[in-house]
Amino acid sequence: MPMNYRGTWDMVDNENLEGYMVALGIDFATRKIAGMLKPQKIIEQDGDSFNIKTLTAFRNYSCSFKIGEEFEEVTKGLDNRKCQTTVNWDNDKLVCVQKGEKKSRGWTHWIDGDNLYLELKCEDQTCKQTYKRSA
Structure with missing residues (x-):
């Protein structure tokens, strides 16, 4: 049985x-706006099928996928x-390439516990985010 990611998660740290x-x-202006936002993630999961919504006051982003199936993603917004x-499982972690x-x-x-962790990587940079399960 895969790890259950379902739920609403509120950002508490963004490194x-x-x-x-x-x-x-x-661009610079978008970076400055994004740096002030506290996104909320809503994760819907049905076994190995996921829909992850990232919601902010500025822009929203949604991504749907099934584990192990390659798809074309347009990172609109x-x-x-x-x-x-x-996206594949690595033990209980979701790993996206x-x-x-x-x-x-x-x-x-x-x-881990009531925290959802996200590491975003691009080239030589890593962003580490922590989310807390919403009440």
């Missing part, structure tokens, strides 16, 4: 978002690029 966004090539994306213009791009999600 090196600026460096990550610079690596993605996101983020850096607006097309990637060939695959995004192939496209940017090298070493992807993310890893895992849960």
Whole structure:
């Protein structure tokens, strides 16, 4: 049985978002706005099928996928690029690899207690985010 990621998660910590966004090539004004936001994640899960929504006052992003199946992802509202994306299980972690213009791009999600962790990687930059399960 896979780990249960379902729920609503509120951001409590965001480390090196600026460096990550610079690596993605996101413009200065958008980086400054994004740095002030506290996203909320809503994760819907049915076995190995996921829909992850990231909601903010500025922009929202939604991504649906099935574990192990490559799909074309358009990162609309983020850096607006097309990637060939695959998400797999690594024990209880969700590990995403995004192939496209940017090298070493992807993310890893895992849960420890009431915290959801997210590491976002692009080139030589890593952003570490922590979310707390919403009451």
